[in-house]
Amino acid sequence: MYIPTYDDMLDAHVRIAPHIRCTPVRTSDYLNELAGCQLFFKCENFQEPGAFKVRGAANAVFGLNEGQAKKGVATHSSGNHASCLSYAAMLRGIPCNVVMPRTAPQAKKDTVRRYGGKITECEPSTTSREATFAKVQAETGGDFVHPYNDPRVIAGQGTCSKEFMEQTGGLDMVVAPIGGGGMISGTCLTLSKFAPETKVIAAEPEQADDAYRSFKAGYIIADDAPKTIADGLLVPLKDLTWHFVSNHVTEIYTASDQEIIDAMKLIWKHLRVVMEPSSAVPLATILKQPDAFRGKRVGVIITGGNVDLDKLPWMLGS
Structure with missing residues (x-):
């Protein structure tokens, strides 16, 4: 760690x-x-x-080397980290895949999509979130930017x-x-x-x-x-x-x-x-x-x- x-x-x-x-x-x-x-x-x-999460998201996205950046980024989030990572990825011109609870506020889902993020929905529990994300990351190969348990984000x-x-x-x-x-x-x-x-x-x-x-x-x-x-x-x-x-x-x-x-x-x-x-x-x-x-x-x-x-x-x- x-x-x-x-x-x-x-x-x-x-x-x-x-x-x-x-x-x-x-x-x-x-x-x-x-x-x-x-x-x-x-x-x-x-x-x-x-x-505020745009700070950690931007640090992670703009800290990627060119090889990593081509595969984009991926995360799970109830909303704001998803929005901010999508925004930072848009600025750099790379893909962003996000797992969000189906119960997340519509305003937050709309923001993610406006910035080009692709949403996969999950049930509103930590267990469902992490299981769904594992599938998404395996399919996309994007760099995992954890919403908070990531040194770059902190x-x-x-x-x-x-x-x-x-x-x-x-x-x-x-x-x-x-x-x-x-x-x-x-x-x-x-x-x-x-x-x-x-x-x-x-x-x-x-x-x-x-x-x-x-x-x-x-x-x-x-x-x-x-x-x-x-x-x-x-x-x-x-x-x-x-x-x-x-x-x-x-x-x-x-x-x-x-x-x-x-x-x-x-x-x-x-x-x-x-x-x-x-x-x-x-x-x-x-x-x-x-x-x-x-x-x-x-x-x-x-x-x-x-x-x-x-x-x-x-x-x-x-």
Whole structure:
């Protein structure tokens, strides 16, 4: 298992710079007052494919040699990694094959296809996802770019925190959602060297809290098919992301689906930012655990904005 280094992150930053956006940081006096701390929101939903995952995807795609690139890339994803890998592959002019759960939001499937990705659907479980992917990769021979348990992907995701710290002049804490742990791992990779005094906090849905339980138990606990409104956080930790979580994350907090929806509404109203439920989990946990953040400078990574506007969570009777 190769563990990516800080130098890998710096190399990724140079490699992907022509292909991604340096996303803005937003603030809100109202949300600061509500939370009792200074909040800084890094808007990765403003990336062209609508999610931070374009960083890791671009690092993997543009790091391939010409021989590897001819066969293209392949992955499995609930949505944003699929979109972002398809986008990066389109920029390089190579094929991209993606396995997605049949229950993935239509908006995310549409985005993958718009960028030229070919979708094979599977059942909404880790077991089905991995079995279906094995068949697809055997048929295509594409380079497997794992959504998060890949050193190239983690190094790419780490570039977000480098920008974030430079844009804000430093933070006491950075809070990001956790599913498989790609963004959190990249955050740990960068901050453990760039700003070791900055705490890394992970935020997770109560109804898909395997990372929280893993963190407390000291070993990976994987749920096969959890159900939560935060559809981007349904996958379990793997060995590489567990390395970063177990060694560098200070705490994992959880929030209920209703608390996530309430936080999503607050950000839409006061930041005027479109985000998906997974991205609202950090604010939900901050509002739920105010004493942990009181008076601090807290960075929040808004990880994605690919939401189906015809099926917003508060329209579904959740």
